[in-house]
Amino acid sequence: MKEVMLTVEGLEKSFKDKQALKGISFEVRKGEIMAILGPNGAGKSTTIRNIMGIMYPDSGSITFHNYDGKEIPRNKIGYLPEERGLYKNVKVMDILLYLADLKDYPLDKAKERILMYLEKFDLVGKDKVSMEELSKGMGQKVQFIGSVLHEPELLILDEPFSGLDPVSQELFKEEIRSLAKNGTAILLSSHQMNLVEEMCDRLFMIQNGQKVIYGSLDEVKTKYANFKCTIHGKNQLSVLENIPQVQRVEQKEDTSILYLEQTVDPTNWLKQLPNNLAIQELKINRISLHEIFIDIATNNNLIAEVGEVHA
Incomplete structure (x- = not known):
């Protein structure tokens, strides 16, 4: 079994009168692509923000290797947020070097990797262009590069395919698979179930802040589909x-x-x-993962009763 990189155990979080997370637990292993799924408002973003240290849980624990909570070294983690946003009037090379510096990554090595990624993502010559001159898809590629530039051991991708054309989606898929193959643990959140089904090894589905499905894709399909x-x-x-x-x-x-x-x-x-x-x-x-997701998200109960699957 692959080494566990991230452990989320009994996570709970409330905002005023609403309990957003209700004791959820899961693991992300080295070299795997783990999907975190759920309808809007289910608790996915709250979970990710707790892992990233943007907020902290009311109870429960988050462990990365042997580090807990606030001690987790953030330079070992890459994060592509759903809300894209880089400084518009800054050149691509400068903003990426700035992000690398924030992660204490050697700038000479970062520059080599930036040029390599710009070529890989069909952005050759864009290093001297400001962010505001790029198309939305190009800007998303730059932000993706910023999330992987420092060679993170854990990579969190929140809706990485949103707004991408089919060619760019294939580029992202290829790079995500390559990162996983080389040992990066990847936690991926997406509403595009066809891509999740195509790429992910295991999945964790959350509804109303609670776990409803957890296991390998094969186990989930066998049990629910x-x-x-x-x-x-x-x-x-x-x-x-x-x-x-x-x-x-x-x-x-x-x-x-x-x-x-x-x-x-x-x-x-x-x-x-x-x-x-x-x-x-x-x-x-x-039945496809998309149909399972719709059934659970809408409480149709057309599929076999939801139980628990543990991988």
Whole structure:
């Protein structure tokens, strides 16, 4: 098992009459990409701000290596906040060197790494340009560089893909995977479930300040993501609803999605399909992480009852 880099244990935080965090606990390990998920207001940002020392919990503990709370060395942590913002009238090289200096990182080495990253992110020649002259996507690349420039052991990314075009998203994904492969522990918060599902090793989902799901992606999918069958073809709803082990059916034009019971064996279930079904195309897969997220966030309870998964 990989070395644990960050431990959050029994974290609680209240603001006036509202309890934002209710005893949440999780770990982030060396070389893994761990997702922290939840709807707006669930407590993700409060958790991240407590880890970063922007605020401190009412109770519980945060441990990085052998350091606790206020003793955690912040120069070992990189942070890309959701609220982007660098000095607009400062040149790219100057602002990045300033950020490196804040982290006590050698400036000669920082300059080499800045030029390397500018080339990697298709920003060659932008080192002498002021931030206000950059597009939003370019500015986001510069801020990302600032968060990884000092070679942090723990990297916290809050909505890193927001506002990026598909090409830039691929660049970010490639770099995040590379950092994890080289041992960086990464805590990633995002509402883009398809990217989370594609990239993350484990996930922690929070709702109303409480843990609702915690485990590896495979464990979560196995426990919560029942199979669904998508059939392209014109079929009567009543026929589909009478197929054994079908919980519910959704139809849109000539496409039907059959949500199956948790105990379904797909191979045997396919043998029970009526011979007179119109099938132009058929696909069986598990419910996506996006659908699990929506179900929990909206309290629809259409998926199997939420329990706890520990990795």
